[in-house]
Amino acid sequence: MGRRIGLAFLALVITLLFGTTGLMVTEHLSLAQAFYFTVETITTVGYGDFEIKSDAGHVFIIILMIGGAGVMLYFAGLMMAFLIEGQLAGAYGRRKMNKKIEQLQDHIIVCGAGRVGKQVLYRLRKEGHPSVVIELREDLAQEFIEEGYLVIHNDATQDDVLKKAGIVRAKGLVTALPDDSLNVFVTLTAKGLNPNIQVVARMDRLESENKLLRAGADKVISPAILGGWRMAMSILKPISIDYIETVIQDHNIEMEIMELKVDQGSCLIGRTLTTSGIKQQTGAMILAIVRENRVISNPSAQEEILERDLLIVLGLRDQLRLLEKVAANHTKLKPVDFG
Structure with a gap:
């Protein structure tokens, strides 16, 4: 044409x-x-x-x-x-x-598609998790539409806009607007519409952290603090940081961190990390166990896995999928031979 x-x-x-x-x-x-x-x-x-x-x-x-x-x-x-x-x-x-958005379940809503929101959306797409972005600027909204994202061109602080994004059905919400007061308002609105939704909020000023937490944010992230820490560690421990970045960002390695909930009837319940055979037979490594709001970091080989434990697992994508399948289907791993 x-x-x-x-x-x-x-x-x-x-x-x-x-x-x-x-x-x-x-x-x-x-x-x-x-x-x-x-x-x-x-x-x-x-x-x-x-x-x-x-x-x-x-x-x-x-x-x-x-x-x-x-x-x-x-x-x-x-x-x-x-x-x-x-x-x-x-x-x-x-x-x-709009029809696609109406069909979404357990998706992530991202408020603001600026520098921070853009990276959140790219990571969610890499992980294959459905998302909806709410962006007020027309040029940014159009840019993400052209990239194939589900976009609502409107104000994220409005109740009707969050409802249109499926706030009641959503798993989580990331508010990455450039103004802390707007992020406080979005957090309050989101929690009012869906008290069970997980909210991660961006902050620029340190004094905004308590306000965001009081508004209902489950996690408050400062890009400036994270960036400063990363730059300092890149000077002090460059090899370690390079390794971590390679593991996290290299698409060819496909190393991931997974949260695995030990449900009732799982074959892992009652076994220690050694006798469970997780490391030996899947290759995945247990980094930590979250138990009743207590974190057991670097658990010992004799640590017993209990029902409702949350396992923080590191491994290749295929290894994590295998472990997830085993735990979900209650299929017993092969016994570990120590003889």
Whole structure:
């Protein structure tokens, strides 16, 4: 469509130049008069304020009326089609996107698609987790629509907007707006609409942390603090930081951290980390055990796994999927031979 409009516009410009030059030659009009009469002719307005006097002028005007009017009508038709199709496509696209959002369950809502929100969305996509972004700036909203994200172009502080994003069905919400007061307001609103939703909030000023926690945020993150820590560690312990970044960011390694809840009936209950065979048979490594709000870091090999424990596990993607399947399906691992 764009190429056709460009060619039609070029043809229109050539027609205007042709008509203006021809009238200046045949009727001896000034540049302004010739251009005006050319536009008047090809738009079929015909005010009658100019009179053609020569036979050559009459012949030229007939050619201009037939050819020029056709070019003008073609160009106008393309422009109308472009505008109408664009509006229809936009309306259809928004309707289709809204239907997809209405079907989401346990998704993540990201409020704000700026520098921080953008990285959150990219990570969620890499992990394959469904998400909806709410962004007020039209250019950012359009950018993420073109990248295939589900986007609501509106104000995230409004109740109706959060409801439209499926706040009641959502698993979590990340508020990464550039102003701490807006993040406090979004947190309050989100918790009011869904008290069980997990909220992670961005903060820029240290004094905002308590306000966000009182508003109901489950976790408050400062990009400045994290960035400063990372820069300091990159100076003090560059090899360790490079390794961690490689593990986390290298797509080829596919190393991940998983939270595995030990449910009732799991084959892992009552076994120690050694006798469970997790490390030996899946290759995954237990980093910590969260038990009744207590964190057991670097648990010993003789630590017993209890029902409702939350295992923090590190491993390759396939290793974690295997462990998850074993725990979920209550399938016993092979006994570990210590003989």
